[in-house]
Amino acid sequence: MITFEQVSVSYPGGAAPALHGLDLTVPEGELVLLVGPSGSGKSTLLGTVSGLVPHFTGGVLHGRVTVGGRDTRTHRPRELADLVGTVGQDPLAHFVTDTVEDELAYGMESLGLAPEVMRRRVEETLDLLGLAELRGRALTSLSGGQQQRVAIGSVLTVHPKVLVLDEPTSALDPGAAEEVLAVLQRLVHDLGTTVLMAEHRLERVVQYADQVLLLPGGGRAPVLGDPAEVMAHSPVRPPVVALGRLAGWSPPPLSVRDARRRAAPLRARLDGLLPPGASAGPPGPAGDPPAGEPVATVRRLVVRRGPVPALRGVDLALHAGTITALMGRNGAGKSTLLGSLAGLHAPGSGTVLVGGLTPHQARPKDLVRRAGLVPQDPRDLLYGESVRAECAAADQDAGAGPGSCRALVERLLPGISQDTHPRDLSEGQRLSLALAVVLTSRPPLLLLDEPTRGLDYAAKARLVEILRGLAADSHAVLLATHDVELAAALAHRTVILADGEIVADGPTPEVVLSSPAFAPQVAKILSPSPWLTVEQVEQALAGTAGGPA
Incomplete structure (x- = not known):
């Protein structure tokens, strides 16, 4: 179905090809999982299949990629739309309409399908992805995970022969991720759809793969093979x-x-052995630090997002020296809670205090010294023309010494050129840069919204090390995440939200061991x-x- 013939991709100014020496065939009706470190070329490879590389991204494509017999060098993305469905890392960039139902129908309208066919497929897709209750909602009012499901659904309605997915479960809660993967399996097994998927959260997807394509990076040749055999030697x-x-x-x-x-x-x-730092009594957090003074407090907080009650009477205290994981299904209110602490949402009732300030009433220059938010979309924080410019601005805004931000970038993203434009970074690399920008001011309260989205395991380990260091230095960290492995490795405390209410709050081992989902x-x-x-x-x-x- 997909054939790569000596494929390499180079971009102007790049020190090395983004993709090199790809020569293989992906059979019809198989799910092939792309794995490899951040920046190894996974997104570039997916772009060559959809035609986005080089027609949209620029650069030079050497060799040939054929999909269903069509050469992507001579067929632009619109000429492949009936054959290849593509979902990128950023669902908002994928949308062209305003509501869920319209977005699901748009691709079929573009192909001129009959209205009765469109109606049936929209209903099928709403049910498949658990979107029926959201059908009339504005896309901008959805959580990141809900937007991801809509983006996936919008390509499924066209019934493409090939699905190209870049981090399809990164913004999904564990239950929603399982639903999406079950749908993909059904498409592969029952309809013979070919799925090419890049995903860093391998714990979710590797068992579903028919083959694994390893892109080791560093100029080494790609490896395609049986998942267990490839995983036995994979660096990720x-x-x-x-x-x-x-x-x-x-x-x-x-x-x-x-x-x-x-x-x-x-x-x-x-x-007879116990995890390091654990006691012989009831489960408790390994190495739980003593609770310091509250850095932030939330009391009976109620927040509405348009017609939707996002938070309902939330009580929470965040202490210096502790790392708290905020978990829950998509749309539970995690991002709203973080936004409330960062001053982005005014309470309908209740109070929020951060370092003695009421966030939504505080001056930004005062609040930024007390709380730093890294949002789901790191581009909201990045305005410079290069990594160097972003770091220089961060140093100036934080009153930090020259090179402070750059040192953090080197810890999170070793080897990234200072001249690289943020838009040319992968999703995980942009997130790491945004995190470095926020950390430069060393705020007492650090708020992270899906901080491991797009990060490989090595980058995640570096992030864990940095956050542990901040906690040891008496910072409070609150991270909203669907990454259960991150919460287990890092968080002293886990809070679970459901429909805007806290339903569990306690030491991480106690909370996650009692929950099959988390x-x-x-x-x-x-x-x-x-x-x-x-x-x-x-x-x-x-x-x-x-x-x-």
């Missing part, structure tokens, strides 16, 4: 694979179910023992004689 891997490699299982398991079947000896090895992979594999991360298991085994068994 989900926790289930990392645990299997630690335990010496060959080939490594790809799903929690497969790992549990093989984990009895490992569970026996860990019997439990990390290691917890599911080693249950009922209170292990959350591969790092915990590795540290415990390092303190015992012999191997992991």
Whole structure:
């Protein structure tokens, strides 16, 4: 269905080709997962299939890409629209209408389908993706995850033969992600659709892949093969694979179910041991720091977003030195709560205090010294013409020494050129740059909205290290996330929102171990023992004689 013949892509000013030496064939009716570090060329590869590269992005395409017999060098994206459906990392950039129902119908209207066909397919897609209750809603009023589902649905209604998906589950809660992946499986198995997907959250998708295409970066040749075989040597891997490699299982398991079947000896090895920092009593956070003075307080907060009550009587106190994960399904009110703390939303009732200020009434220059928000879309913070310009402005605004922001960028994005324009960065790279800009002022309260969206595992590990350092330096961190692995590795406390109300609030192990939806992979594999991360298991085994068994 898709053939790459000695494909390379180069961009003006690039130190090296964005994609190099791709020579392979993707069969019809298979789900192929692209994996690799940030900046290894995954988005570029997807763009060559849809025709966006080079017709829209520019650059030079060497070699040939054919999709269903059509050469993408001579067929522009609109001439591939009936064959290839594309969903990028940014759903807002994908939309062309105002409401959910109109967006689902737009692609079919462009192809001239009959009204009765359009109506049937819209209804089918609304049901498939759980969007029926949102059909009349304005797209701008939806949460990031809801927008992602609409973007996916808008290409499904056209019934393309090839689906090209860039981080399709990055903004989705675990339940919504499973629904989307189930739909993709149905399309592959029942309709023979070919799916080419790039995704950093491999723990969600690797078990569904027919093949894995590894782009190792650094000029090394791409590798296409069986998922377990590729994962056995991949530099990026989900926790289930990392645990299997630690335990010496060959080939490594790809799903929690497969790992549990093989984990009895490992569970026996860990019997009687506790995660580092945990007590022998009820589950508690590993290394829970003493609670400092409240940096921010929320009391009986009610916020409405248009006709929708987004928050209903929320109470929350954020203390210095603690990291709190804010979780819940899409549309639960997580971004609204962060926005309220950052002064973006006025309360309908209740109070919000940050460093003694009422955020929505405070002057921005006063509030920015007390709270820093990194939104879901990092472009909202980036206005400079280069990484250098962004860092210089951040240093000046924060009153920090020259090079302070650049040092943070180097920790998060090693090797990024200072002359690179922010729009030329990948989604994860832009997010890292925005995070560095906000961290330069070292605000006492740091608010992060989906901070690992677009980040590979190495970048996520660097982020964890930085946030742990901030907490140790008495900063308070509140991160809204669907990344259960991040919450397990980082958060002292987890708060779960549902329909604008807090339904769970406590130490992270206590909250996530009691929730199948929010439990990390290691917890599911080693249950009922209170292990959350591969790092915990590795540290415990390092303190015992012999191997992991």
